[in-house]
Amino acid sequence: MEYSNNLKKFGAGLPAGQVDKIVAGIRPLAEKNRNTEVYKRCFGFIDLTSLNSTDSHERIERFVTKAVEFPNRFSGIPGVASVCIYPAFVETAGLVISDSKMTITSVTGGFPASQTYLEVKMLETAMAVENGADEIDVVISIGEFLNGEYDLMGNEIETLRKEIGDEITLKVILESGILAEPELIHRAAVIAMLAGADFIKTSTGKASVAATPEAAVVMCEAIRLFAAQTGRKVGFKAAGGISTPEDAALYYTIVQEILGEEWLTPERFRIGASSLANNLLSAIEGNPVHYF
Numbered sequence: 001m002e003y004s005n006n007l008k009k010f011g012a013g014l015p016a017g018q019v020d021k022i023v024a025g026i027r028p029l030a031e032k033n034r035n036t037e038v039y040k041r042c043f044g045f046i047d048l049t050s051l052n053s054t055d056s057h058e059r060i061e062r063f064v065t066k067a068v069e070f071p072n073r074f075s076g077i078p079g080v081a082s083v084c085i086y087p088a089f090v091e092t093a094g095l096v097i098s099d100s101k102m103t104i105t106s107v108t109g110g111f112p113a114s115q116t117y118l119e120v121k122m123l124e125t126a127m128a129v130e131n132g133a134d135e136i137d138v139v140i141s142i143g144e145f146l147n148g149e150y151d152l153m154g155n156e157i158e159t160l161r162k163e164i165g166d167e168i169t170l171k172v173i174l175e176s177g178i179l180a181e182p183e184l185i186h187r188a189a190v191i192a193m194l195a196g197a198d199f200i201k202t203s204t205g206k207a208s209v210a211a212t213p214e215a216a217v218v219m220c221e222a223i224r225l226f227a228a229q230t231g232r233k234v235g236f237k238a239a240g241g242i243s244t245p246e247d248a249a250l251y252y253t254i255v256q257e258i259l260g261e262e263w264l265t266p267e268r269f270r271i272g273a274s275s276l277a278n279n280l281l282s283a284i285e286g287n288p289v290h291y292f
């Protein structure tokens with residue numbers, strides 16, 4: 001596809017000043033969403049993440065087992081939507097997840113830098129799916145995008161989309177903390193959606209600046225515009241540095257205010273986090289809980 005030309009139909013996105021005003025207007029609404037009902041809903045949106053160089057098959061087996069057993073331990077709280085792990089551990093996770101509706105997300109494509117051959121990205125992605133991944137999170141070629149190589153970036157994502165087929169969920173990471181400028185985040189979001197992303201995701205959690213409410217506003221606005229112009233409703237995943245119930249309520253409220261209630265489902269909203277679950281659980285239970 002010619003991404004450079006198709007971009008023009010989606011404008012330049014919101015200017016920074018307007019984004020800041022929207023965030024400022026949402027913050028008081030988010031404070032009203034700091035309640036048990038919202039925290040429970042947010043729990044069901046979590047992609048429970050373990051992306052550490054110290055991960056091992058044994059550690060991931062324990063990690064996933066806890067996620068699978070969670071609903072038996074905490075009735076009335078939805079289980080996490082997915083576990084998000086490195087491709088090497090997908091098969092191990094699959095052995096633990098039997099009849100749970102929780103999915104397996106694998107990061108692939110040379111995560112987190114995405115600086116490898118397209119053939120390697122395709123092979124890693126195909127192997128993750130072959131080993132049982134239901135969802136794939138890949139990072140855009142950030143350097144090429146920043147260099148204006150929109151067709152290259154878009155065609156890479158399109159290639160991976162074709163590699164995995166339509167049954168697997170594809171989440172495309174923009175690394176919004178590096179793109180920084182609202183217009184760049186908007187442009188990357190549009191290209192990712194044109195290339196077939198099922199979700200657009202803020203961050204890897206490995207860059208110095210991860211998820212921000214400003215980036216979330218830009219991305220949700222892009223999703224709204226894309227849905228209005230194409231009819232395709234793409235999901236939003238906030239990830240990176242989201243660790244407190246207040247953080248979760250803020251991103252929940254951004255999605256609620258810009259995209260509406262129909263996006264507040266695990267099929268269209270996720271929170272990628274490695275350190276949020278216990279803090280949300282403690283807020284819901286009203287006392288410190290360390291389960292995961």
Ligand SMILES: O=C[C@H](O)COP(=O)(O)O
Pocket residue numbers: 047049051084203204205206210239240241242272273274275276
């Ligand atoms: O979704 C994946 C991110 O790596 C999660 O980031 P985090 O470890 O800062 O929660």
